[in-house]
Amino acid sequence: xxxxxxxxxxxSIFIIWGITSCQDSKHSEKHKHKTEVRNKNTNLAEQEIWxxxxxxxxxxxxxxxxxxxxxxxxxxxxxxxxxxNGQAHQGIISSTINKKFNRSISKQKAVSPExxxxxxxxxxxxxxxxxxxxxxxxxxxxxxxxxxxxxxxx
Numbered sequence: 001x002x003x004x005x006x007x008x009x010x011x012s013i014f015i016i017w018g019i020t021s022c023q024d025s026k027h028s029e030k031h032k033h034k035t036e037v038r039n040k041n042t043n044l045a046e047q048e049i050w051x052x053x054x055x056x057x058x059x060x061x062x063x064x065x066x067x068x069x070x071x072x073x074x075x076x077x078x079x080x081x082x083x084x085n086g087q088a089h090q091g092i093i094s095s096t097i098n099k100k101f102n103r104s105i106s107k108q109k110a111v112s113p114e115x116x117x118x119x120x121x122x123x124x125x126x127x128x129x130x131x132x133x134x135x136x137x138x139x140x141x142x143x144x145x146x147x148x149x150x151x152x153x154x
Contacts, residue, residue, distance in 0.1 A: 053078065065117050084142055085140065086102065
């Protein structure tokens with residue numbers, strides 16, 4: 001039961017962090033492309049999402065700690081978090097064949113090496129999963145790994 005509570009606490013903190021970190025702050029013009037925020041009623045177009053991927057800085061791999069499966073063999077140099085209105089059985093990628101993004105994406109943010117290390121540490125920690133699972137789930141957060149500008153599905 002404690003494992004489940006820890007997992008839900010982590011997810012809640014990560015979602016709150018994602019929402020609050022997407023708000024504009026005193027960033028320079030150079031970093032304005034780092035966060036793409038839209039009106040809640042407006043979703044990002046597929047081309048806008050891919051343009052953001054292309055202009056996202058590559059992660060310095062020396063700052064990423066080595067983790068267990070599936071992240072030990074996954075080749076990536078960009079990680080982007082997406083806020084989207086997922087429905088049951090609908091993920092961030094709506095088509096695995098042609099790798100189309102879900103049409104309900106409203107925000108996107110590049111994940112920093114520090115945040116990525118925290119997220120991977122929790123996701124690969126065997127004490128944070130393995131208990132009771134939910135029978136229904138409407139996802140709101142999608143995390144996508146890229147190698148250069150190529151999308152990888154786990």
